Amino acid sequence: MAVSFYSIVVDAHDLPPLARFWCGVLDWEVLYEAEEEIVIGADNDALPGITFVPVPEAKKIKNRLHIDLAPDDRDAEVERIVGLGARRTDVGQRADVSWVVLEDPEGNEFCVLSPKNSLID
Template sequence: MAVSLYQISVDCHDPARLARFWCEVLDWRVLFEDPEEIVIGAAPDALPGMVFLPVPETKAVKNRLHLDLTPDDRDAEVARILALGARRVDVGQGADATWVVLADPEGNEFCVLRPKRTLLD
């Protein structure tokens, strides 16, 4: 039996705002939207996607799961994502880390890695 990652679910206060932030970050688009969820992805038939679901509570602690992004130019991408509304976060990564930890507008941490030449770098 085969299995594939279908989508990543994100609980949030403002699904529309957060979905659009991630569309800008990933150059994805909204694929489905109603009051209970917003689904984004690269294309309707591309996996995985992300779904944003409204919840009443706020994020309280560091995420136990986060996304790692690998750009062509880490520093340029960090600057671009900060301009979209992200902020820098210190989770104890240290000054010599090869990645930058950011948080989306609702505080969900994610990392922007150094460029990868291959999947094994």
């Protein structure tokens, strides 16, 4: 049986601004937009994508799953992403870690790592 990673789904209160924030972070585009769903990706044929769906409840606890970003220059990307609307956050990480924890405009945590060349680097 073959399977591929298709999309990560993000619950959101205000889909359009959150989808556009992530488009700015990843240099992706909105591929599909409806009232109940927005899909973003690098292009129609590049997997995976991110799908935003509406939920009525507010986020209450730290995410159990999060996105890790691996830029060429961690500090420059952190500043760029903060300029797009992210905020630094503390999820209990030590002060000497090599990544920066941010949260998107709706409070979803994600990490900006030091440069990586492989999954085990």
